[in-house]
């Protein structure tokens with residue numbers, strides 16, 4: 001079923017969102033601070049709103065995707081929101097999402113926050129994911145429309161949950177990028193072919209290791225760190241070997257050092273016989 005949807009913010013991501021909604025047959029009204037960015041979407045069938053208020057009035061669902069939360073307030077200031085669902089897909093902090101939910105509901109609107117786990121080129125294609133939190137009623141009402149953008153997952157009524165999970169997934173990604181870059185720098189220092197190393201050794205190894213990590217959750221939730229793959233003393237010695245090797249190869253181990261620091265800290269506190277999941281105790 002096609003719906004009336006307004007999209008506010010037509011940067012790289014907002015334009016991709018509006019384009020996917022048009023492709024799915026929805027009636028889309030668009031607004032952007034720099035009006036020229038609406039032109040390709042108007043050519044595809046979107047309606048251009050002259051003002052933000054006109055865009056908000058045009059549709060029960062208003063998707064906002066601008067730079068940051070201050071820009072969200074700047075755009076929506078003084079615009080009546082009664083009876084509108086505001087789905088804010090702008091990246092931000094959980095605290096900002098909760099404040100924005102209060103601000104929108106205080107003005108008579110219903111609020112959803114969204115975390116986009118995709119780049120613009122992935123929107124409307126398999127593999128893209130958007131996490132939503134906030135009003136369940138609003139999510140259920142527009143779930144089909146959200147499905148045109150990406151796989152849609154509702155993660156709870158706390159508006160801050162979608163941005164928190166978004167940032168947690170980025171955290172996992174940055175950790176993986178750190179390990180990838182350090183590994184490549186070490187291999188490069190030895191002159192081994194990088195593409196062969198990454199495609200036939202490193203990436204299959206990382207995937208196999210990641211597949212086992214959900215099992216760690218049981219240990220973390222129970223606080224029982226005795227079920228071991230390897231204990232912290234073995235890992236402390238391993239990190240020592242790694243860091244010394246980096247220095248001997250004249251490569252900086254800077255992205256690896258925080259891991260060594262935390263393992264050293266935990267073993268110095270007398271937990272050398274525990275498994276790696278116990279490092280979470282040092283983070284809490």
Ligand SMILES: NC(=O)c1ccc[n+]([C@@H]2O[C@H](COP(=O)([O-])OP(=O)(O)OC[C@H]3O[C@@H](n4cnc5c(N)ncnc54)[C@H](OP(=O)(O)O)[C@@H]3O)[C@@H](O)[C@H]2O)c1
Nearest residue numbers: 009010011012013014033034066067071090091116119120
């Ligand atoms: N690109 C990605 O890969 C990606 C992935 C996930 C999430 N996101 C999130 O999506 C959001 C938009 O990103 P983007 O890639 O589309 O960025 P972008 O291409 O730089 O577009 C930024 C958008 O914000 C608008 N804007 C900035 N300040 C404004 C203000 N004070 N008042 C009104 N409008 C303002 C811009 O309007 P003008 O055109 O007038 O400058 C433009 O529409 C960000 O929160 C980003 O973190 C992006």
